[in-house]
Amino acid sequence: MATIAVENYLKHTLLLAQRSPDGLVPMGELATALQVVPGTATTMVKALADSGLVLHEPRRGLRLTVEGRRVALNVLRKHRLVETFLVNVLKMDWAQVHAEAEQLEHAISDAVLDRLDALLGHPATDPHGDPIPSVEGTLSSAVYATLASCATKASLRVVRVTDQTADFLTFAEAHGLRPGAVAQVLDRNLPAGLVTLRRLRSKPFALSLAAAGKIWVAPVEAG
Secondary structure, three states: OOOHHHHHHHHHHHHHHHHOOOOOOOOOHHHHOOOOHHHHHHHHHHHHHHHOOOOEEOOOOEEEOOHHHHHHHHHHHHHHHHHHHHHOOOOOOOOOHHHHHHHHOOOOOHHHHHHHHHHHOOOEEEEOOOOOOOOOOOOOOOOOOEOOOOOOOOOEEEEOOOOOHHHHHHHHHHHOOOOOEEEEEEEEEEEOEEEEHHHHHHOOOEHHHHHHHOOOEEEEOOO
16 A cells, blocks of 8 residues: 555654654644645545554544554655755755655665665764664654753754755755754843854854754764
């Protein structure tokens, strides 16, 4: 039953489940993520349940079965490795690779994927900082502070950009906030909704709290 539609439903269920304390994904959230009407989502979810890929709890939502999670992780691994290949090897703009990866993730065989993984040096994250599932099916669930919640006056390394729309990634690129960049939060003005940052050897600049909340950071390790 591994059609493109099935793979998309399972992948989005996996991504949405990461935000849920109990792993249960409401039908409305899934329909919104897939840009379909609720009735269409309900029909597909019932088919997925009949195939043993999800458990559907009427009026509550759904969760992946062991097999459904395996398929979803494999699709997600393909997507993030393809994005890494497109950026690191083909030198494509990191703001433009998501749509390409959405297409290619359904066409690559597991054999080609393993060769791609080896070619790239078995990366742990993609160009946006998203964790890449391992071949064994494990996925890091590490959560970091954001520029909206981190300590001020500390050296911080950008580890992940969670908004991957082309506009936001172009904005992050323009401000030098790709994963690996080091910055300091100089001030956080909650009433104004602004965060003032400074990157190394650059002038301070301001971000909205909403934008700052989409950029995850970790302390720079001494030495």
